[in-house]
Amino acid sequence: MSDLKNDIQRLEASTMTDMVESRLREYLKRKSFVPGDALPKEQELADALGVSRNVVREALSRLRMLGMIESRKKRGMVLTQPDILGSLERVLDPLILGKNTLRDIFELRLVLEMGLADLIYLRKTSEDIAALESIVAQEVNKQQKPFRVEHEIAFHGKLYQMTGNDTYMRFQKMLLPVFEYVLDYEIQVNGQAEVGKVTHHDLVEILRTGDAEDFRRGMKAHLKPHFDRLKA
Amino acid sequence: MSDLKNDIQRLEASTMTDMVESRLREYLKRKSFVPGDALPKEQELADALGVSRNVVREALSRLRMLGMIESRKKRGMVLTQPDILGSLERVLDPLILGKNTLRDIFELRLVLEMGLADLIYLRKTSEDIAALESIVAQEVNKQQKPFRVEHEIAFHGKLYQMTGNDTYMRFQKMLLPVFEYVLDYEIQVNGQAEVGKVTHHDLVEILRTGDAEDFRRGMKAHLKPHFDRLKA
Missing domain, CATH: 1.10.10.10 (Winged helix-like DNA-binding domain superfamily/Winged helix DNA-binding domain)
Structure with a gap:
């Protein structure tokens, strides 16, 4: 028994x-x-x-x-109307995610970044451009290395906000810590990558004078070092 | 008391x-x-x-x-390693989501679609192209209207799979029912929209002969009716 x-x-x-x-x-x-x-x-x-x-x-x-x-x-x-991203936020902890999921999220951030041009061109205002310019000016004033996490967050965070899409904005912001985590790991293993030829300053210039397609092309060049990592 | x-x-x-x-x-x-x-x-x-x-x-x-x-x-x-999208799936029900969230998700699907070119060009194989061709051939054989939900799901679902990114694929598939729901509603209110000038067949042709930028431009033309809705 x-x-x-x-x-x-x-x-x-x-x-x-x-x-x-x-x-x-x-x-x-x-x-x-x-x-x-x-x-x-x-x-x-x-x-x-x-x-x-x-x-x-x-x-x-x-x-x-x-x-x-x-x-x-x-x-x-x-x-009630559920908060669709609330529970996602609870599990996006780099330390408990598997290697494949971490890579997926790294790529997902790039996909979302490459896809935002159309929404930005639908909704951008001159105030938005001015705000981006002041973010870029601070980067230069501080005389820091071209790639700094806080610059990235300030600049790209403003772009997310310009989409006028709260879900997109929150989702991208949630993915950032995972993105940084993978990047740090990659840099430790493979060394610091080149910086993209198109800078934040260049992207703002395109937003002033170019169209959505120009912006997408610029963003691709800006993110090139990250895309190159995927090829490796 | x-x-x-x-x-x-x-x-x-x-x-x-x-x-x-x-x-x-x-x-x-x-x-x-x-x-x-x-x-x-x-x-x-x-x-x-x-x-x-x-x-x-x-x-x-x-x-x-x-x-x-x-x-x-x-x-x-x-x-355990959490399933990051499992809980999201539980709340993505069009009937309980608010109007703003539904619009956000509609746009998010477009953003993800516009951003997938780079991953596809990184990983596409000749077998993938052949599979897309047979999907397109079925569309023509069935002599149905150019826009049909099942064609959309088969064709775009294959594109998602070609990214080699499971999280992206599952996420996009989850967004589809919400996308269709918003589309049905819009069509009831504003009538059927034009179909994009670039067809599924054209997109496959670009995948054969063009580069990632050509594909992005083609996808934008394919999705144009949806982007036009956002302007209204």
């Missing part, structure tokens, strides 16, 4: 929570819940699902973390 | 779980946990944090959903 534990697989609480979470999602979808709609009470859900209230609470806690539900005074739990 | 519930804010279990989740993250980071390392037992964590075991279990359940920890026989809970 003492071997029973080895012979029959225990139904883990975590498995139950997975199932309850998935049932809840199905239910919300099938009943066409929209943000603002109130969910049934914990105890009702537990009774309907035939599980303990603790398991229901765990599953609801997951949806709460994803920003899909929240508790409101008097109304109980209601469906 | 009966007004006390109105005068003092109840410490919700959900708030406790938020705090415990955040403490656990801090702890894992400060102690430099890496994938494979075993976590302390639930009860030890509960004792150290001074909270009930249920709250600890809820917080751990969230980390489990994010793919950051998993249960292993005999070793208990261990840190």
